[in-house]
Each structure stands twice: as C-alpha cells, then as structure tokens.
Amino acid sequence: MKKVGFTTTIPVEIIFAANLIPVDLNNIFITDNNPHTFIDFAEQEGLPRNTCNWIKGIYTSVMQNSVDKVISVTGGDCSNNHALTEIFRSEGIDVTTFNYPYENKSRYVSLKAEMSLLADELGTDLDTVQKFQGNLQGVRSKLKRLDELTVDNKVSGFENHLWLVSSTDFNGDYLSFEDNLDTFLDEAERRERIKSNLRIGFVGVPPIFTDLYKFLENKGVHVAFNEVQRQFSIISEKRDIVEKYLDYTYPYDISCRIEDINREIKKRKLDGIIHYVQSFCYRQLQDLIIKREVDVPVITIEGNEPGGVDARTKIRVESFIEMLEERKK
Amino acid sequence: MTKTGMDLGSRFVKICIENEGELSFYKYNTIDFYKKYVSRDSSNQLKIEHSLLDNVNSKITATGYGRNLMNFSNAEVISEIKAHFQGARRQTGLDDFVLIDIGGQDSKVIKASGGFIDDFVMNDKCAASTGRFLENAANILRINIDEMAAYTEKPCKLSSTCAIFSESEIVGKIAEGVSTEEISAGVNLSVARRLLPLIKRFSRYEIYGAGGVVSLYGVKYFLQELLDKEINVLENYQYNAAIGCVV
Numbered sequence: 160m161k162k163v164g165f166t167t168t169i170p171v172e173i174i175f176a177a178n179l180i181p182v183d184l185n186n187i188f189i190t191d192n193n194p195h196t197f198i199d200f201a202e203q204e205g206l207p208r209n210t211c212n213w214i215k216g217i218y219t220s221v222m223q224n225s226v227d228k229v230i231s232v233t234g235g236d237c238s239n240n241h242a243l244t245e246i247f248r249s250e251g252i253d254v255t256t257f258n259y260p261y262e263n264k265s266r267y268v269s270l271k272a273e274m275s276l277l278a279d280e281l282g283t284d285l286d287t288v289q290k291f292q293g294n295l296q297g298v299r300s301k302l303k304r305l306d307e308l309t310v311d312n313k314v315s316g317f318e319n320h321l322w323l324v325s326s327t328d329f330n331g332d333y334l335s336f337e338d339n340l341d342t343f344l345d346e347a348e349r350r351e352r353i354k355s356n357l358r359i360g361f362v363g364v365p366p367i368f369t370d371l372y373k374f375l376e377n378k379g380v381h382v383a384f385n386e387v388q389r390q391f392s393i394i395s396e397k398r399d400i401v402e403k404y405l406d407y408t409y410p411y412d413i414s415c416r417i418e419d420i421n422r423e424i425k426k427r428k429l430d431g432i433i434h435y436v437q438s439f440c441y442r443q444l445q446d447l448i449i450k451r452e453v454d455v456p457v458i459t460i461e462g463n464e465p466g467g468v469d470a471r472t473k474i475r476v477e478s479f480i481e482m483l484e485e486r487k488k
Numbered sequence: 489m490t491k492t493g494m495d496l497g498s499r500f501v502k503i504c505i506e507n508e509g510e511l512s513f514y515k516y517n518t519i520d521f522y523k524k525y526v527s528r529d530s531s532n533q534l535k536i537e538h539s540l541l542d543n544v545n546s547k548i549t550a551t552g553y554g555r556n557l558m559n560f561s562n563a564e565v566i567s568e569i570k571a572h573f574q575g576a577r578r579q580t581g582l583d584d585f586v587l588i589d590i591g592g593q594d595s596k597v598i599k600a601s602g603g604f605i606d607d608f609v610m611n612d613k614c615a616a617s618t619g620r621f622l623e624n625a626a627n628i629l630r631i632n633i634d635e636m637a638a639y640t641e642k643p644c645k646l647s648s649t650c651a652i653f654s655e656s657e658i659v660g661k662i663a664e665g666v667s668t669e670e671i672s673a674g675v676n677l678s679v680a681r682r683l684l685p686l687i688k689r690f691s692r693y694e695i696y697g698a699g700g701v702v703s704l705y706g707v708k709y710f711l712q713e714l715l716d717k718e719i720n721v722l723e724n725y726q727y728n729a730a731i732g733c734v735v
Contacts (some may be wrong), residue, residue: 258689471594475610478569482605 236408316382
C-alpha cells in the first residue's frame with residue numbers, strides 16, 4: 160500500500176477509504192531520534208534560517224522519500240506551504256493541494272468540493288469516504304474518553320498530547336491504534352488521580368520542546384487541556400463527514416478557536432493558559448487576540464528548535480506559575 | 489540574625505543586607521563574584537562562601553539570571569518577578585504600581601494591584617533593548633555609557649532589528665560622518681523604542697523604574713517622551729531585586 164504524507168491534519172478518512180496509508184509528515188520529523196539533522200539538511204539545501212523549523216522538518220521528511228505522495232495544505236494553515244508545494248513540484252514529487260475555506264459564507268459547499276477533489280485524486284469518492292467514517296467513530300470516541308480522563312487528573316497532559324497528536328494519522332493503522340488505546344485506557348481508568356496545585360491549558364500549535372510537560376509536572380502543574388491536539392482528534396460527533404471537518408476549529412478564523420478555548424477553560428476549571436507559538440509563524444500575530452479575548456491569565460512562550468526548554472523560558476514560566484499560585488491563595 | 493538578599497545579574501551581583509531594619513548595599517562584577525565567592529560543598533553542590541558576609545550567620549535569599557542554572561545549598565532561591573515585586577512594594581510603600589526593570593540582558597514589566605502580582609511581561613529571545621547593547625554601542629563610539637546616555641538631540645535613525653546588526657549600523661553611521669552626539673541619541677532612542685511595546689499597555693498606571701538602564705538620562709528621556717508619562721526611578725534602583733529578597 161502506498162504512503163500518503165500530509166503537512167497538517169486533513170480528513171484522514173479519505174486516505175483510509177482509498178486504501179492508502181496516511182503519514183503525518185510532522186510526526187516523521189519530530190519523532191526521529193535526531194530531528195536536528197532534518198533542520199540541518201533543509202538549511203544546507205538553502206531553506207532560510209529564519210523560517211519555521213516545522214517546514215524544514217516536513218521538507219526533509221519528503222526529500223528523504225518517506226512517502227509516495229504529498230498532500231500540501233495550502234489553505235487554513237501556513238502559507239509557507241505554497242512555496243513548499245512549488246519546491247516539491249520542481250523536484251518532481253507528486254503533490255496535491257488541499258484547502259480549508261477561510262470565508263465563512265458557503266463554507267460547507269467549498270469544503271465539500273475540496274474533499275471531493277481530494278477523494279478523486281486518491282482514487283475514491285466522497286460517498287465511500289462517508290461510509291468509511293463510521294469505522295473511525297469508535298477510536299474517536301475513545302480519544303474523547305482519554306481527554307475526559309485528563310480533565311479528571313487520571314491521564315497526564317503529556318500522555319494526552321501524545322495520543323491526540325498521533326491521531327492525525329493513527330500511526331498509519333487505526334485498528335492497532337485502537338487496540339493500544341484500549342489497553343492504555345484500561346490501565347488509566349484504574350489509576351490514582353494526579354495531585355496538582357494548578358490546572359493549566361495549552362493553546363496554539365503543539366510545542367516543539369521535548370521536556371515542557373515534564374517541567375510543568377515537576378512544578379505541581381497539571382496540564383488539563385491541549386487545545387490544538389484535541390482539535391486534531393476531530394471531536395465532532397456529527398455523522399456527516401463534511402460537517403465533522405467544519406466543526407474542527409484549527410484551520411478557520413480565530414473566533415471559533417477563542418469560543419472553544421473559553422468554553423473549555425470554564426469546563427476544565429483552568430487557572431491559566433500557556434500560548435505556545437513557533438518562531439516565524441504567522442500565528443504569533445494572533446497572540447494579540449488570544450491575550451485580549453481569553454478569560455484567564457495567558458503567558459506566551461516561543462520555541463524554535465526541538466530540544467529542552469531554554470533557561471529564559473523556564474524563568475518566565477516559573478514566574479507565571481508563581482503568580483497563579485499567589486492568586487489562588 | 490541578619491538577612492541577605494542577592495540579585496545575581498548578568499553583569500553585576502547586587503547584595504542587600506538587612507540588619508535590624510537597616511539596609512546596606514554591595515555590588516560585585518558577576519564574573520569576579522562567581523570566582524571568589526561561589527564554591528562547591530562536600531556533596532558537590534554550589535555554595536555561597538561565608539567570607540562574603542564576613543562570616544556572619546545570615547539567611548541568604550537569591551534571585552537573578554543564574555537561578556535556573558544554579559542551586560545553592562545555603563540559599564533560598566526566588567524568581568526575579570517576585571523579588572522585584574517585593575522590592576518595589578517595600579521601596580514605594582504601595583500595593584498598586586507598575587514596575588519596569590531594565591537590566592543587562594533582560595527587561596521586564598510587572599503590574600501589581602491590591603498587593604498581588606497582577607500581570608508581567610519579559611522580553612524574549614532578544615537583548616536589543618538592554619544594557620548589554622548600550623555597553624557595546626558605547627564601546628564602538630569609544631565613550632563611556634554615562635556620556636552616551638547624556639545625548640538626546642537630533643537622534644539618528646538606527647533601524648536594525650538585531651543588536652549585533654545595530655552595531656555594524658553604528659559603524660556605518662560613523663563612516664558617514666554622523667556625529668557621536670547624534671549616534672548616541674539614536675542609540676538611546678532605539679532602546680526606548682524597543683522597550684515601548686512591553687510597557688505601552690500599562691501606560692495608564694503610575695510607573696516606577698528599576699535596573700541600571702532606566703536611570704540613564706537619554707533612555708529615560710525618550711521613554712517618557714514616547715509614553716507621555718513620567719517614570720519614577722526608585723531610590724535604590726539597582727538594588728530593587730536584592731531588597732525584594734530580604735522582605
């Protein structure tokens with residue numbers, strides 16, 4: 160079976176329905192034993208230093224032949240993907256684009272058309288995809304259970320992050336993913352609750368740091384919300400495959416995200432929010448809106464390369480925790 | 489027993505000793521301080537030498553840039569934000585204030601209300617608005633930092649986003665024949681402009697200043713002009729965090 164790589168979350172049901180293997184290119188990069196070599200390779204090939212390192216990671220993943228075909232998301236995510244698509248094409252790589260519609264009006268029609276085009280490109284059709292989507296309903300509701308257990312202090316913020324972020328491609332095999340998840344949930348349900356002084360939420364793209372969750376956990380902080388990772392797991396319970404991906408907030412305008420964030424802050428009783436931004440990412444601009452619209456204190460941290468949290472970021476996060484603890488007293 | 493507050497900055501270590509309500513202050517070059525007064529104890533943990541305090545038994549509380557890198561066996565370590573907040577509270581006697589601290593490598597703004605920290609911001613990833621940049625600029629101009637800080641007339645435009653590129657921009661200005669006075673004023677203005685985004689949203693409150701940079705005439709002049717607001721420099725502006733450690 161052929162492997163189809165993608166640059167950010169796409170309706171993965173389409174790839175499965177076409178009997179192909181989905182591969183989230185971000186995961187190839189970040190789960191490699193030495194992700195730095197991906198960045199070095201891309202820079203040696205001429206990608207600028209002051210460009211997002213995820214783009215470089217994706218570039219190298221593709222150039223090193225990890226997939227047979229690439230779906231590049233050129234609408235609803237980073238506009239660097241336009242240039243990346245062009246680079247891939249100039250290298251003779253098989254690339255197709257996918258666009259989440261930005262405009263609110265007739266969004267359903269536009270998204271449906273995009274999904275049909277992609278299905279057609281992969282050798283299937285939307286009816287088949289619609290029929291297939293029921294097969295993922297079970298694993299998706301189990302991910303929801305995992306998220307509830309995180310709110311209930313039985314699953315750590317890091318475990319939550321890892322499972323949800325892996326659900327963009329189900330590690331290529333949704334059946335064994337579901338099996339592993341069953342085993343995990345079984346064990347997690349029977350755990351003691353994690354003790355914590357503070358409950359924090361992460362908003363923004365998944366952090367590139369490798370030890371951020373551990374750092375927070377050591378300070379007695381429970382990460383009870385991973386905004387974008389949760390969105391990646393496609394939480395909508397609607398049966399219509401197009402509706403499902405319309406409820407997914409990440410690729411559309413920020414107002415949907417703010418609404419989701421504020422609702423979850425209340426529901427999960429969060430004391431504060433860490434807004435993670437990636438260096439050179441357009442989403443850094445949205446920080447202004449997030450700070451303005453979110454109902455609890457927000458600290459923004461920025462990461463560039465994979466690896467441990469730097470000393471300055473640690474100082475800032477610690478001070479933020481201290482401030483929240485004082486407030487709580 | 490006396491209390492000792494220690495602010496381990498990137499350039500200087502500032503010390504405040506409280507003895508029966510009286511404060512006394514000491515300042516050391518950071519490198520000299522680490523070489524002379526920091527050692528390892530029998531379990532290989534860092535320890536502050538008691539010779540520093542004339543071997544008097546004192547409770548040591550430390551803060552500063554080194555706090556995440558070092559763990560002292562004989563000192564309690566608190567965050568800079570907390571130290572500055574407590575220091576400013578003691579120095580102003582107020583529960584509500586905005587404090588701006590501009591140091592050798594970082595700048596921070598803390599907003600306090602009702603005797604609690606309400607919000608804070610710190611510069612991140614860039615030292616272009618800090619003391620280190622001023623030092624380097626003064627070195628290039630071959631004048632001392634206080635002299636450079638005295639100039640505010642006709643500031644020349646320095647537009648680099650990066651502190652290091654700014655330095656080569658200054659060299660370029662010298663080559664173009666721009667006067668030292670105008671370049672100095674330009675340096676002061678560029679530091680104030682970079683600090684502005686950090687402070688702007690707090691500008692409706694009373695603003696107090698701490699740290700070595702805020703007391704420099706030119707930087708303070710341009711900051712006040714850009715904010716259209718007076719900055720009250722704290723009496724012991726360089727020792728604010730050290731004072732906060734003994735509270």
